Amino acid sequence: MADRSTLPLPDYDQLPIGSVESRVRSLTVEEVEELLAYEREHADRLPVVQVLTARLEQLRAGGEPTSGDPAALRPEVSAGRTGSPVTPATSPQPFNPPPHGTPDQSGKPKGDRT
Numbered sequence: 001m002a003d004r005s006t007l008p009l010p011d012y013d014q015l016p017i018g019s020v021e022s023r024v025r026s027l028t029v030e031e032v033e034e035l036l037a038y039e040r041e042h043a044d045r046l047p048v049v050q051v052l053t054a055r056l057e058q059l060r061a062g063g064e065p066t067s068g069d070p071a072a073l074r075p076e077v078s079a080g081r082t083g084s085p086v087t088p089a090t091s092p093q094p095f096n097p098p099p100h101g102t103p104d105q106s107g108k109p110k111g112d113r114t
Contacts, residue, residue, distance in 0.1 A: 007038060021051045025066050029059045 008031035036052040
């Protein structure tokens with residue numbers, strides 16, 4: 001049984017399923033078999049087992065390892081902006097309480113106005 005340091009995908013245990021699905025496309029039959037055996041022995045996550053089994057069947061049916069979309073190799077890492085997209089130009093206007101008052105400041109009834 002392979003240990004995690006020799007697996008064909010670095011940091012395999014921390015990869016989300018979307019990343020496993022895209023990264024497994026570049027592996028050979030032997031590498032996918034190794035990952036499948038490791039997965040079944042350790043976490044045995046059903047969605048991951050299904051992804052690995054489906055890819056193994058594709059490869060055994062004549063499929064070839066592909067590089068796939070390089071941007072999809074690590075979808076868990078975003079190269080985009082971080083932080084809040086709100087700017088002073090996109091923030092809402094200040095909120096004013098309704099004209100009839102708030103619970104701590106009652107409004108005047110219409111009949112009492114002079």
